[in-house]
Amino acid sequence: MSGLTQQDLNVLGHYARTGNRELYWNYLARHEDSDGYGRLALGVVRNDNAPGRVANIYADARAREDGRNLRESDWERFGVDLINQDLRRRQMHFNDNRPDLALNLPARDVQRSHDVAFHNARIDPDAWTPRALLEAARNGRGEREVEHIWKNMLDNGYFGGPRLGNTIGSIASNMSLWEGGAYTGRLFAARGLATGAHATTDPNTIGGPPLTFSYNERDRSWTQISSGGMVPHVSEVTNPRMLDDLNDARRTRLHRQELRDDFHPADPNRNRPIMSSPWVVADAGAADRPGQSAVALAAARPGELTAAQCAIHDQCRDGVQRLAAGYGPEGEANLSARLARLAGDQGFRQVDAVLTGGGNAFIVEGHPADPANRNAHVGLREGLETPARDSLQAMAAQGAQSREDAAPQQEQQRTAARAMV
Numbered sequence: 001m002s003g004l005t006q007q008d009l010n011v012l013g014h015y016a017r018t019g020n021r022e023l024y025w026n027y028l029a030r031h032e033d034s035d036g037y038g039r040l041a042l043g044v045v046r047n048d049n050a051p052g053r054v055a056n057i058y059a060d061a062r063a064r065e066d067g068r069n070l071r072e073s074d075w076e077r078f079g080v081d082l083i084n085q086d087l088r089r090r091q092m093h094f095n096d097n098r099p100d101l102a103l104n105l106p107a108r109d110v111q112r113s114h115d116v117a118f119h120n121a122r123i124d125p126d127a128w129t130p131r132a133l134l135e136a137a138r139n140g141r142g143e144r145e146v147e148h149i150w151k152n153m154l155d156n157g158y159f160g161g162p163r164l165g166n167t168i169g170s171i172a173s174n175m176s177l178w179e180g181g182a183y184t185g186r187l188f189a190a191r192g193l194a195t196g197a198h199a200t201t202d203p204n205t206i207g208g209p210p211l212t213f214s215y216n217e218r219d220r221s222w223t224q225i226s227s228g229g230m231v232p233h234v235s236e237v238t239n240p241r242m243l244d245d246l247n248d249a250r251r252t253r254l255h256r257q258e259l260r261d262d263f264h265p266a267d268p269n270r271n272r273p274i275m276s277s278p279w280v281v282a283d284a285g286a287a288d289r290p291g292q293s294a295v296a297l298a299a300a301r302p303g304e305l306t307a308a309q310c311a312i313h314d315q316c317r318d319g320v321q322r323l324a325a326g327y328g329p330e331g332e333a334n335l336s337a338r339l340a341r342l343a344g345d346q347g348f349r350q351v352d353a354v355l356t357g358g359g360n361a362f363i364v365e366g367h368p369a370d371p372a373n374r375n376a377h378v379g380l381r382e383g384l385e386t387p388a389r390d391s392l393q394a395m396a397a398q399g400a401q402s403r404e405d406a407a408p409q410q411e412q413q414r415t416a417a418r419a420m421v
Helices: 006-017 021-030 037-046 050-065 072-095 099-103 107-120 131-140 143-154 157-174 177-194 240-259 307-323 328-345 380-385 388-419
Strands: 205-208 211-216 221-226 233-236 353-357 360-365 374-379
Touching: 006 021, 006 072, 021 037, 021 072, 021 240, 037 050, 037 143, 050 072, 050 177, 072 099, 072 107, 072 240, 107 131, 107 143, 131 143, 131 157, 131 177, 143 157, 157 177, 205 240, 211 240, 221 240, 221 353, 307 328, 307 353, 307 388, 328 360, 328 374, 328 380, 328 388, 360 380, 374 380
Parallel strands: none
Antiparallel strands: 205 211, 211 221, 221 233, 353 360, 360 374
16 A cells, blocks of 8 residues: 555654754655645745745735734744644554555545644634635535545646636535635635735745835845836835844745755655646746746857856846746746846946836846936846847847957057066
8 A cells, every 4th residue: 555654754753843844745745646735735835836825825814804913934833833733644544554544635634734723823724725615515515525626626737727617616516606706706816916926935035016025135124116106116124013024034934945955864855856836827927937948048148258247147137036926937037138238238337136117127236225226127028038048149249349349458558568578
């Protein structure tokens, strides 16, 4: 019988005790007979795909209704409690000689784990996204219908497209018109807010359009970027309470970053990349995703770029990646190169920030909140669609022209130096 072994439980127990949520779910996601729950949970931990963002926003909204305004560290503690509750149920099935159920928990056990964790956090357990639907199905058609709905929710075939249709069908079949309408409204409200949310993997970028917060490591300041208008409004954060919340989130993310490499010695995945979150149709902010495009920036970069141009490009690339806007590998490569070319055209010495707003992408030299900074912009669509190779070749031409212009002056300097000998 396939399923979890005692060694599997030992490794999972280590991750649960140390609060390593990402490696806990990664271990389950990597198991060859996994039902997909572990991988789905990774999207919640990292907030880096549509299902994960919807789950987090849905839970936070319910908590706020209950008067519980949790900070990122509070949600991290909730997540750690959840993996401990999850592990207990897996251990129970293993002790009952059901290693298969220990690996792939029945829906009632997954729900019970969430119920206990939400209760411990003093939040209504309906904050778990599928709970209202599963309870309606349990009260109407029984546990078999609950398992059927749960299996559909775990199915990421065809990029999650059928899952959406199946979920809507299940709502119609198991909930009254009023209940189904209210539940669907909550889901779509969360989905709307999730569109611009950033992943929680970057400690220096928090929030998401239309309101993003960026941390400057040089002066340890936070900048607020509002992209609601034609031009982003940038200001330094000075509110003590807001600064406390932002620093709390940053500390939490830095701690998670440290844990990502803390593999158990018996974890067979320690030399493998951590499993990516499932990509779904709702994540299609751009046409590309890792594996969808063969374009790589390294292949596009000509060798003629100067060291200064390479540094500018790397700064633009880092700024684009901090946007976490779901442009895909090709879109990010194109935009990074186009902004680097813009920086060269405008004579920028460095790029300290990349912002978007009003359909444009901006580069900033200096602190974004400093009125004296330099900035320039290019149309966002142009930046995303201009091939990286074209922009980099134009940059190479800039570098060649600069070297050509500098050659006569350098020769004059060498001639003068020889005359002095």
